Amino acid sequence: MKLNLLSHINSPKDLRLIPEMALPQLAKELRDFIIDIVSVKEGHLGASLGVVELTIALHYVFNTPEDLLVWDVGHQAYGHKILTGRKDIFHTNRQLGGVSGFPKRSESEYDTFGVGHSSTAISATLGMAIASNLKGDFEKNHIAVVGDASIASGMAFEGLNHAGVTDANLLVILNDNAIGIDPSVGALKNYLTAVKSGKNPRQNNMIKSLNFDYSGPIDGHDIFAIIKELKRLKNTKGPKFLHIITTKGKGLEQAEKDQVKYHAPGKFDKLTGEIIPKFEENLPPKFQDVFGLTVLDLAKKNEKIIGITPAMPSGSSLKFMMDAFPERAFDVGIAEQHAVTLSAGMATQGMIVFCNIYSTFLQRAYDQVIHDVALQNLPVIFCLDRAGLVGEDGATHHGVFDIAFLRCIPNMILYSPMNEMDLRNILYTAQLGLNHPIAIRYPRGRGLHQDWIKPYEEIEIGKANLIKKGSKVAVLSNGFIGKNVTLALAEMENVEQFAHYDFPFVKPLDEKLLHLILTEFEHIITLEDGVINGGFGTAILEFSALHQYSPKIKILGIPDEFIEHGTVAQLQRYSEIDAKSLQIIFESY
Structure with missing residues (x-):
C-alpha cells in the first residue's frame, strides 16, 4: 500500500523532502483531494x-x-x-x-x-x-x-x-x-x-x-x-x-469535456463527475436570463441593437444573442476598458449598445465610463449584473460600490429594478432612445415571478412607486432588496404606520414625490444593497438638507468595510438588511 504523501505535507518545506520521482503520486492525491472537497462544498474546480x-x-x-x-x-x-x-x-x-x-x-x-x-x-x-x-x-x-x-x-x-x-x-x-x-x-x-x-x-x-x-x-x-x-x-x-x-x-473526465460548466459546477459526484442536479423546475428566472432573453427578443426586432461583454457571455447570458446574432454580439475578452470605449464608438454611429459587465468589473473601466461615455453624453446601456452582495466570491466580487461611484457622474441615469418585469421593461425603454447613458444594476440569482414575460411597458424616467400606504414612517428602498421590506412588514402588527416606496431611479430622483414624503412623514428609512457612503440613502439625505426638511432619516445598507465571503443571506444579516433585521429595526419606531 502506497504511503499517502499529501497527509504529511503541511508546508512547502515538507513538500521539498519528497523524492522527485514520487511527485506524480502526490499530484494524483492533490487532485483527488480538491475533487473530494469541491464536489461537496462547491467552488472553482x-x-x-x-x-x-x-x-x-x-x-x-x-x-x-x-x-x-x-x-x-x-x-x-x-x-x-x-x-x-x-x-x-x-x-x-x-x-x-x-x-x-x-x-x-x-x-x-x-x-x-x-x-x-x-x-x-x-x-x-x-x-x-x-x-x-x-x-x-x-x-x-x-x-x-x-x-x-x-x-x-x-x-x-x-x-x-x-x-x-x-x-x-x-x-x-x-x-x-x-x-x-x-x-x-x-x-x-x-x-x-x-x-x-x-x-x-x-x-x-x-x-x-x-x-x-x-x-x-x-x-x-x-x-x-x-x-x-x-x-x-x-x-x-x-x-x-x-x-x-x-x-x-x-x-476529471467530465470537467475536461465540458470546461465551461465545470469551471464552478456546484455539487457533483466525485466518482462519476456527474453534476448533482438542482431542482429548478417551476422556479422564477435568474436575472441574468431575464436580461439575456429580453435583449435577444429586442434584437430580433431592431437590427441596430448590439451586445458587448468582456469575457462573460455565459455568466451574463449574452450568449443567447451571440448564438442568434454572432455578427452583432461580441465577447471582447477580459478587457473592460476596451468594452466600454468600443460601446461608446458604436453609439456615435447610431447603434443601440447593451454593454453587459458584472458590477465589480465595471470598476476597472471607471475612466472610460466618465470620459468616453458620460462626458460625450453617449446613450450606452450599461447592464450591471451581480450588483449588490454576491455571496461566496467575497470582497473582490461584491457589486456594492456602483451606486456611489455612478450617481456622481453627470448625464448618467441610474436604475435598479425591483423585479424581473421591471428589468424587462427598462431594457425595452432604454432601446427606445434615452439620449443619455444609463446603468441598470440587478442582482445575482433568481427573481420572484415565474410569469415574467408580459407585454412591454415603457418606464417613465425618474419615477418612483408607492408600494404600500402608511401614516408615520416612510421606507424608501432601491431595487430588488425592497423585497426584504415587504417580508419584514408582513410579520409586523403595527404595519399600518409604515409606508413603502420603491425608488428604482437613484438618478434622477423622483423629486416631486420626495417633496411630498419629506413633508408628510416624521421618520424616513432608506434601504439599498450598496455601500451607505455616497449611495442612495445619501442622495435622499442630500436632497432633504438642500431643501431644509427636518425629518429623521436612517440609512440602511452596506457598512463602511469590505464584506467577506458567505452566503448572500448570511451577509445581508451581517449588514442588517435582511428581512428579520429590518423587522427589528422597524419595530423600534
Whole structure:
C-alpha cells in the first residue's frame, strides 16, 4: 500500500523532502483531494485541477514564501492553498469565516498578493521584483502565473511592456489552456494556438521581441519537464517567460469535456463527475436570463441593437444573442476598458449598445465610463449584473460600490429594478432612445415571478412607486432588496404606520414625490444593497438638507468595510438588511 504523501505535507518545506520521482503520486492525491472537497462544498474546480503539476513544481523548486509567487485571478490557487498550510481547513473554502476562495494576504504569508480580478499579477510581481533590486536582494525570485485569457488584457500587456526594459528578476508563467471561464477569444488566442501547433516560427516570437527569455511551450502535466525548466529559469536573471500547455479540469473526465460548466459546477459526484442536479423546475428566472432573453427578443426586432461583454457571455447570458446574432454580439475578452470605449464608438454611429459587465468589473473601466461615455453624453446601456452582495466570491466580487461611484457622474441615469418585469421593461425603454447613458444594476440569482414575460411597458424616467400606504414612517428602498421590506412588514402588527416606496431611479430622483414624503412623514428609512457612503440613502439625505426638511432619516445598507465571503443571506444579516433585521429595526419606531 502506497504511503499517502499529501497527509504529511503541511508546508512547502515538507513538500521539498519528497523524492522527485514520487511527485506524480502526490499530484494524483492533490487532485483527488480538491475533487473530494469541491464536489461537496462547491467552488472553482477546473482551473485548479489544470495546474496541479505546476503548483507542486513551483513550491518544490522555489523557496516560497521567500521567493514570491503571485497567482493571477486566483481560480487556479486551490492546490497552492492546500500545500501551504490550509489543507485541514480547506473544507471551509468560501464559507462564512472560512478560507477565502482567492489568495489573500491576511490569510497566509504564501499569499503574496490579493487577487480576484484578472491580469494584475504581472504588474504586482514586477513591482515586487523592482523593490527587491532596490533593497539589494538580487537572488530573490518573483513568479507570476497568468492564464491565457488574462494575458490578453491591456493591463497584462502594460506589465510586460515595462518588464522588458528592466533587469527585474521576474518569471511570467503562461498557463495556456485556451479558456478562461468561457473559451478565450481574439487574435492573441489565435497566435498562441499557432505557437502550440508549431505553425509560428520561433524567430517570430512576440514575447521574445519584448526582451524576455522565452521558453516553451512545454507540457504542463509533465511534472519532470516543468521542474527541469523551472530549475534552469531559477538561475537565469532578468525577465523570463515560460509557456506551458495545460488542460482545464485535468483528471476529471467530465470537467475536461465540458470546461465551461465545470469551471464552478456546484455539487457533483466525485466518482462519476456527474453534476448533482438542482431542482429548478417551476422556479422564477435568474436575472441574468431575464436580461439575456429580453435583449435577444429586442434584437430580433431592431437590427441596430448590439451586445458587448468582456469575457462573460455565459455568466451574463449574452450568449443567447451571440448564438442568434454572432455578427452583432461580441465577447471582447477580459478587457473592460476596451468594452466600454468600443460601446461608446458604436453609439456615435447610431447603434443601440447593451454593454453587459458584472458590477465589480465595471470598476476597472471607471475612466472610460466618465470620459468616453458620460462626458460625450453617449446613450450606452450599461447592464450591471451581480450588483449588490454576491455571496461566496467575497470582497473582490461584491457589486456594492456602483451606486456611489455612478450617481456622481453627470448625464448618467441610474436604475435598479425591483423585479424581473421591471428589468424587462427598462431594457425595452432604454432601446427606445434615452439620449443619455444609463446603468441598470440587478442582482445575482433568481427573481420572484415565474410569469415574467408580459407585454412591454415603457418606464417613465425618474419615477418612483408607492408600494404600500402608511401614516408615520416612510421606507424608501432601491431595487430588488425592497423585497426584504415587504417580508419584514408582513410579520409586523403595527404595519399600518409604515409606508413603502420603491425608488428604482437613484438618478434622477423622483423629486416631486420626495417633496411630498419629506413633508408628510416624521421618520424616513432608506434601504439599498450598496455601500451607505455616497449611495442612495445619501442622495435622499442630500436632497432633504438642500431643501431644509427636518425629518429623521436612517440609512440602511452596506457598512463602511469590505464584506467577506458567505452566503448572500448570511451577509445581508451581517449588514442588517435582511428581512428579520429590518423587522427589528422597524419595530423600534
